[in-house]
Amino acid sequence: MTDHLDASVAPRELHAFIAALPKAELHVHHVGSASPRIVSELAARHPDSKVPTDPEALVDYFTFTDFAHFIDVYLSVVDLIRTPEDVRLLTYEVARELARQQVRYAELTITPFSSTRRGIDERAFMDAIEDARKAAEAEFGTVLRWCFDIPGEAGLEAAEETTRLATDDRLRPEGLVSFGLGGPEIGVPRPQFKPYFDRAIAAGLHSVPHAGETTGPETVWDALTYLRAERIGHGTSSAQDPKLLAHLAEQRIALEVCPTSNIATRAVRTLGEHPIKEFVRAGVIVTINSDDPPMFGTDLDNEYAVAARLLDLDERGLAELAKNAVDASFLDVAGKARIRDEIDTFTTAWLAP
Numbered sequence: 001m002t003d004h005l006d007a008s009v010a011p012r013e014l015h016a017f018i019a020a021l022p023k024a025e026l027h028v029h030h031v032g033s034a035s036p037r038i039v040s041e042l043a044a045r046h047p048d049s050k051v052p053t054d055p056e057a058l059v060d061y062f063t064f065t066d067f068a069h070f071i072d073v074y075l076s077v078v079d080l081i082r083t084p085e086d087v088r089l090l091t092y093e094v095a096r097e098l099a100r101q102q103v104r105y106a107e108l109t110i111t112p113f114s115s116t117r118r119g120i121d122e123r124a125f126m127d128a129i130e131d132a133r134k135a136a137e138a139e140f141g142t143v144l145r146w147c148f149d150i151p152g153e154a155g156l157e158a159a160e161e162t163t164r165l166a167t168d169d170r171l172r173p174e175g176l177v178s179f180g181l182g183g184p185e186i187g188v189p190r191p192q193f194k195p196y197f198d199r200a201i202a203a204g205l206h207s208v209p210h211a212g213e214t215t216g217p218e219t220v221w222d223a224l225t226y227l228r229a230e231r232i233g234h235g236t237s238s239a240q241d242p243k244l245l246a247h248l249a250e251q252r253i254a255l256e257v258c259p260t261s262n263i264a265t266r267a268v269r270t271l272g273e274h275p276i277k278e279f280v281r282a283g284v285i286v287t288i289n290s291d292d293p294p295m296f297g298t299d300l301d302n303e304y305a306v307a308a309r310l311l312d313l314d315e316r317g318l319a320e321l322a323k324n325a326v327d328a329s330f331l332d333v334a335g336k337a338r339i340r341d342e343i344d345t346f347t348t349a350w351l352a353p
């Protein structure tokens with residue numbers, strides 16, 4: 001990423017603080033978190049794939065000309081995940097990477113339709129993610145929860161299948177807490193997904209669609225009105241609509257901001273033009289997230305460093321950002337209090353003379 005607001009300009013002590021700060025991650029995709037090592041290993045196992053087997057070649061492969069190109073490449077990686085064991089390994093390794101960054105709690109967006117339509121047995125899929133979740137919590141101490149998302153461009157068949165997998169009591173995994181909608185927004189109107197979100201919400205799931213990443217603020221309004229969104233994935237274009245910003249602030253609907261993602265997919269031209277500062281100025285709750293970290297050459301720590309630069313934050317400001325994510329999460333009250341306390345204790349100790 002070449003930008004004059006490169007996160008590497010943040011002082012070294014601030015990087016060390018971020019690396020050790022206990023955090024929560026609310027917007028990170030399962031397949032989009034596959035490390036270069038895992039991607040190249042899977043690519044070598046499947047020589048029919050166009051994904052490079054050399055981790056270094058992946059840097060070029062993960063350079064996107066626009067959002068549509070990003071989704072194309074994303075799906076070529078989805079194609080590499082073919083067995084329940086691939087799913088289990090991927091999930092476990094994602095948790096390891098989150099734990100390395102002191103992530104105590106993460107809501108991982110999973111697209112089960114993409115796996116079941118490629119022939120992975122639905123029962124085996126659920127068992128694989130749950131097995132990895134439990135192992136990760138026991139071994140790394142990181143608590144994982146799932147958001148199942150509809151790949152909107154795949155149509156209402158995908159919506160039906162995702163809703164079924166998320167609401168059928170015999171299938172729905174214990175770790176599932178929310179329901180989302182991802183993929184391209186252009187030509188994929190949000191209102192058509194209302195009946196599916198209604199069913200998911202009735203089954204006790206929280207609504208967290210992507211909106212306003214690649215289209216205007218009207219998509220964010222649609223996500224609020226039709227899909228009853230409790231948080232918004234990205235919501236970048238909300239900055240174009242002061243009434244929307246005021247509404248998000250007043251209703252305490254948090255935005256899941258992923259700065260580097262927005263540059264990598266070319267949703268935003270440069271980091272300097274990213275509207276995160278306008279969100280904060282308008283009183284909107286901002287959380288910092290990594291989206292598809294290896295594909296965008298980033299990780300959650302780097303996103304916090306980017307945020308520190310864009311918002312001119314010191315350690316206390318970064319701790320407040322980390323607490324925003326805890327508060328906006330779907331953890332229970334006791335779970336939130338535990339991580340908030342940990343953040344406060346850590347920050348106080350770090351800043352003590």
Ligand SMILES: Nc1ncnc2c1ncn2[C@@H]1O[C@H](CCC(=O)c2cccc(C(=O)O)c2)[C@@H](O)[C@H]1O
Nearest residue numbers: 029032111114149150151153154182183184210292
């Ligand atoms: N920044 C992002 N913004 C939005 N979404 C993002 C982002 N990053 C990752 N995603 C993921 O991409 C998927 C898209 C998958 C998709 O469009 C599709 C279309 C047709 C067929 C199939 C298939 O599987 O056969 C899939 C989404 O569901 C979402 O989980």
Ligand SMILES: [Zn+2]
Nearest residue numbers: 029210233291
């Ligand atoms: Zn996303």
